[in-house]
Amino acid sequence: MTFPRKIGLLLALVAIAATAAHFCGLELPSLRWFYSFDGDPNKANDSWFEMWRAEIFGITFSSLLLIAGMLLLAFGGGFQWNPLTLRRMERFRSIGRGYVSFRILIVLLVLAMLDQLLVGKRALAVRYQGEWHFPAFVDHRYPAHFFGAEGEEETNYRELKERLSDTDAVVILAPVPWDPTFDSDDEMELSLPIIDGLISRPDGKTAYNGYAYQHQKDDPTKVMRSGRVREGRLRWDVEVFDVDGDPVGREKWEDGRLVETTVPDNAELAEEGGWVRRIYPPLPPSLQRKHFLGTDKKGWDIAAQLYGGLQVIFKAAIIYLALTYGIGITFGCLMGYFGGVYDLVMQRIMEVMSNVPFLLVVMIICNNIGRDNITLGTILLVFCIFSWIQIAVYLRTSTYKEKARDYASAAKVLGAGTGRVIFRHILPNAISTIVTLVPFSVSSVIAALTALDFLGFGVPDSYPSWGRVLNDGVENLGSPWIVSSVFAIMVTLLLLITFVGEAIREAFDPKKFTTYQ
Numbered sequence: 440m441t442f443p444r445k446i447g448l449l450l451a452l453v454a455i456a457a458t459a460a461h462f463c464g465l466e467l468p469s470l471r472w473f474y475s476f477d478g479d480p481n482k483a484n485d486s487w488f489e490m491w492r493a494e495i496f497g498i499t500f501s502s503l504l505l506i507a508g509m510l511l512l513a514f515g516g517g518f519q520w521n522p523l524t525l526r527r528m529e530r531f532r533s534i535g536r537g538y539v540s541f542r543i544l545i546v547l548l549v550l551a552m553l554d555q556l557l558v559g560k561r562a563l564a565v566r567y568q569g570e571w572h573f574p575a576f577v578d579h580r581y582p583a584h585f586f587g588a589e590g591e592e593e594t595n596y597r598e599l600k601e602r603l604s605d606t607d608a609v610v611i612l613a614p615v616p617w618d619p620t621f622d623s624d625d626e627m628e629l630s631l632p633i634i635d636g637l638i639s640r641p642d643g644k645t646a647y648n649g650y651a652y653q654h655q656k657d658d659p660t661k662v663m664r665s666g667r668v669r670e671g672r673l674r675w676d677v678e679v680f681d682v683d684g685d686p687v688g689r690e691k692w693e694d695g696r697l698v699e700t701t702v703p704d705n706a707e708l709a710e711e712g713g714w715v716r717r718i719y720p721p722l723p724p725s726l727q728r729k730h731f732l733g734t735d736k737k738g739w740d741i742a743a744q745l746y747g748g749l750q751v752i753f754k755a756a757i758i759y760l761a762l763t764y765g766i767g768i769t770f771g772c773l774m775g776y777f778g779g780v781y782d783l784v785m786q787r788i789m790e791v792m793s794n795v796p797f798l799l800v801v802m803i804i805c806n807n808i809g810r811d812n813i814t815l816g817t818i819l820l821v822f823c824i825f826s827w828i829q830i831a832v833y834l835r836t837s838t839y840k841e842k843a844r845d846y847a848s849a850a851k852v853l854g855a856g857t858g859r860v861i862f863r864h865i866l867p868n869a870i871s872t873i874v875t876l877v878p879f880s881v882s883s884v885i886a887a888l889t890a891l892d893f894l895g896f897g898v899p900d901s902y903p904s905w906g907r908v909l910n911d912g913v914e915n916l917g918s919p920w921i922v923s924s925v926f927a928i929m930v931t932l933l934l935l936i937t938f939v940g941e942a943i944r945e946a947f948d949p950k951k952f953t954t955y956q
Contacts, residue, residue, distance in 0.1 A: 447511025454505035461497060464578040468554035472754060473497040496816065524871070530946040537942020540935040547932075551750045558615040558746045560622050562596040566609035575613070615740065616729050619747025619903035623738030624730065627722045628652075631714040636695075637671030638714050646671030649716060655682070656712035663709055666692070682709045721911075721918040733920040735911045741924050747903025749928075755819055755888060756881045762823040763880065767830025768870070772861050774831065775838025775869075782835070789828045797825040798887065805896045815898050818891065822884060830873055837869035875947055878940030882933055889929065905929060 440448070457470040474497035532538050550557065561575040567586055574581055574596065583590040586599055600610035617624075629641045631651055638647045653664040661684040666677030672695030679702050681687045688702035702708075720738040722730055732741035774782045801821050805813050841847060842865055850864050891897035892906025900907070905925050912922025 441515055443511045443515025447508040447515055449508070450504050451508030451512065454501040454508065458498070458501045466555070466576055466578055468556055469552040471554070472750075473500055527871070527946045531942055534942040534945060537938050537940075537945075540938035541942075544935055544939065547749065548753055551746070551753050554750070555613060557613055558617070558619065558743045559613045560596060560616055560618045562599070562610050562612055564609070564611040565596070565599070567603075568608075614729075615731065615742050615746065617740035617743040619743045620739065620900055622740070622743070624720070624722060624728065624734055624740070627718045627725055627728055627730070628715040629718065631716055633714070638668050638673075639671060641716070647714075647716070651714050651716055653714050654712040655709035657709060659712060661709070663711060664690075666690075668714075671695075679706075679708070682707050721915055721921060723918070724920055732924045733918065735908060735921055736915055736918075737911075741908065741921060744903045744908050745905065745924060745928050748905040748908070749932075751815065751898075751902055751904070752885055752888065752932075755815060756884055758816075759819055759822060759826070759884045760877065760880060762819070763826045764830055764873070764877075766823065767827035768834050768866070768873075770827065771831035771834025772838050772866060772869070775835040776842055776857070776861050776865070778839070785831075789831065792825055793828050795825065797821060798891070800825075801891060802894075802896045813898060815902060818888070818898065822887065826880070826883075830876070833873045833876070834869060837872045838865055841865045841869050871947055875940065875944040878936045878943060882936050882940070885929075885933065885936075 453470070456467070457473040460467045460470050461474045474494060555561065555575045556563065559575055563573065563575050565572045565574060565586070572581065574594070580593045583592055583594050586594055586603075588594065588599070588602070596610060596612060597616055600612060603610060631638050631641065631647050632643050633639070634643055638651060639645065640647045647668050648670065649668060651666070651668045652662050655661045655663045661682075662680050664673075664677050664679055666673055667675050673692035674694065675692065677690045677692055678686055679688050679690055679700075687706040687708075688700065690697055690702065691699035720734050721736050722728075722734040722738070724730055724733045730740055730742070732745070734740055735744070770785060774785050801818055804817065804821065838861075842860075847860060847865055850860050855864070888897060889904075889906040889909065892904040893910045894906075895910075897906055898904060905928070908921065908925045909929075912918070912925060915921055
């Protein structure tokens with residue numbers, strides 16, 4: 440089977456699997472993207488209009504993918520790699536930095552396609568009362584009372600795992616058990632050990648200074664005391680709570696000694712437990728709570744947002760390249776092949792469009808229709824309307840040159856139609872001139888999406904966004920884990936893409952691998 444037919448078969452299978460899984464109520468990794476492109480796939484309260492819009496988009500996108508796959512299966516049988524192209528691919532593999540970067544990008548793409556297997560608040564599997572359930576992979580949402588809790592809201596699987604830890608039930612969570620958006624952690628508690636009679640910092644090396652809470656020994660969810668601690672000892676006013684967690688009075692402490700109290704003698708107090716420190720968002724990295732990179736000011740997990748942002752970027756890059764290069768290649772080949780009036784009219788249209796700042800157009804659209812109504816598809820559509828021009832210019836020039844060669848004239852003499860001459864003979868020889876632009880096009884769409892989100896004109900909060908995390912980090916420089924995390928992953932990804940682009944440009948440069956005799 441030829442390479443185009445393999446790609447066609449893969450596209451057709453993906454389209455069929457995505458549609459079948461959706462209508463069977465399954466949410467399979469990556470395949471669920473087709474029917475959640477206009478919003479957050481984990482939102483359970485979408486309006487009927489949003490669900491209808493997502494369904495129409497999913498059916499349309501799947502149909503286009505299926506048609507493309509069938510066309511490749513039908514007409515991709517005669518494909519053969521050009522020997523010159525094979526030599527260029529071999530040269531690309533010989534450029535170590537670029538080829539290694541390309542393989543790393545493929546690994547990142549595979550990781551992004553694992554989707555909720557790596558990041559998500561819903562449990563991958565739950566064994567409860569002898570039955571197995573897979574909440575992360577079904578469209579059905581399990582209410583809290585289904586697993587023995589109270590309420591009709593969706594089950595909090597992180598709390599469920601803690602609650603069922605002493606039973607024979609099994610709760611398997613993703614490595615990062617947080618959703619990229621709308622999943623906040625309001626506070627974090629750090630244990631303060633008692634060492635030599637002093638309340639110490641979590642590392643146990645120095646005495647603690649700050650506000651602290653003492654939990655009840657029998658019920659760690661309830662507070663018994665809360666107050667200021669200086670040099671490891673209680674000082675000033677301390678609020679006291681009864682066994683039900685209700686305030687019953689105050690105590691006054693001086694250097695760890697109780698000097699005055701307003702707590703009634705008949706107050707029912709619990710047995711004293713351990714001391715903790717409460718930290719509110721932004722929370723620092725914590726292995727205990729699975730916040731590997733900390734949280735932002737809303738309490739959203741940074742690692743989950745970066746992973747979700749990577750998924751959005753890969754989706755955006757694939758669709759952007761398909762639309763931009765598809766439109767640009769088609770118009771560029773037609774302009775170069777037909778020339779004349781058609782070429783002149785298209786050149787004037789491109790000159791007008793090239794002078795319109797598309798980022799400003801996106802800002803105007805967002806301002807007029809509202810940021811909450813903006814989708815990733817809307818922004819990509821505006822990008823593609825203006826970005827195909829550069830591709831068309833390159834193909835126009837290459838097609839003008841290639842159509843004058845003998846093989847194009849021979850094809851026409853043998854009876855080949857216009858479409859066959861353009862897309863089966865001229866295009867394979869002309870497309871090498873724009874292959875080097877692909878990595879830099881990906882870099883530009885990443886930078887544009889991040890910049891728009893940073894400025895507040897990008898996608899709404901239902902989409903994870905690196906630009907929004909970066910903006911949050913700039914506003915909270917006292918929490919360095921925010922800005923350093925997003926800066927590191929952005930620089931790494933852009934460097935990898937740049938290395939791949941440089942390697943492709945060097946491999947396709949005829950001056951480096953041509954000798955004149």
